[in-house]
Amino acid sequence: MLRDELSPDVSLETDEELPITVHIEELVRRIMVIIVAASVVMAGAFIVSEWLLNTIWYNFFSNPPNVYAPFNEILTRLMLSAVVGIAVAFPVVVYETFQFMKPGLYPNERRYFLSVVPVSLVLMFLGLAFAYFLALPLLFRYFIFYSEDVATQGLGLRETFNLILMTSLAFGIVFQIPLLMTLAIKMAVASVRWFESKRIYVWGGCITVAALLAGSLDPTGVAGLMVALTMIMLFETTLAGLKLAGVE
Numbered sequence: 001m002l003r004d005e006l007s008p009d010v011s012l013e014t015d016e017e018l019p020i021t022v023h024i025e026e027l028v029r030r031i032m033v034i035i036v037a038a039s040v041v042m043a044g045a046f047i048v049s050e051w052l053l054n055t056i057w058y059n060f061f062s063n064p065p066n067v068y069a070p071f072n073e074i075l076t077r078l079m080l081s082a083v084v085g086i087a088v089a090f091p092v093v094v095y096e097t098f099q100f101m102k103p104g105l106y107p108n109e110r111r112y113f114l115s116v117v118p119v120s121l122v123l124m125f126l127g128l129a130f131a132y133f134l135a136l137p138l139l140f141r142y143f144i145f146y147s148e149d150v151a152t153q154g155l156g157l158r159e160t161f162n163l164i165l166m167t168s169l170a171f172g173i174v175f176q177i178p179l180l181m182t183l184a185i186k187m188a189v190a191s192v193r194w195f196e197s198k199r200i201y202v203w204g205g206c207i208t209v210a211a212l213l214a215g216s217l218d219p220t221g222v223a224g225l226m227v228a229l230t231m232i233m234l235f236e237t238t239l240a241g242l243k244l245a246g247v248e
Helices: 020-047 049-060 072-088 090-104 107-147 157-174 177-186 192-197 199-214 222-244
Strands: none
Touching (some): 020 049, 020 090, 049 157, 072 090, 072 157, 107 157, 107 177, 107 222, 157 222, 192 222, 199 222
């Protein structure tokens, strides 16, 4: 069966085939727009990066950071500015991606794309907020308590910020689980009953993914454990919510 027989609201834009060079030129142009937007935000963020760095640092610690190499401070500020630039410019990435794909999408597919993206963004920021206000404070309290009897606290600036940013990113990705489960059911790839029957495998997958995401950041394994527990909690909560909503 042809695609236009399956979809009642076919877009006439898809009837015209353009040369591959036109698509490549458009792709390059849209990538350049994204790079420029991210660069502008990054430049602005770098101006206030010292304030941002201090604000984040003293949210977790009372003692000033240690700098163990000459360029660690400037490199940390650049890294922080880059992350802010990408995060703030992410709506531009979504918009340019949608505009590039738009001619090849039917109206129902466009509506679907536009409904999924805001949800994904909200879940991403919820994950970042969860990491910043709950997971990371607990993690750093554990680290300090774990070592206070045998060593003096001397947290390195760059190393600590790497941990903060990577852990936040891990939780931002993990918080996409409800959306991915809902999409899988909507696309008939899985069902609530299927998720229930595969619960033990899903839990095992959560533990494995958590080990890959956070294991290299924390040799004690606590960060990985927190990520795994969060993934399992999101899986079970989403499953319960779908069942309450009558989804099968």
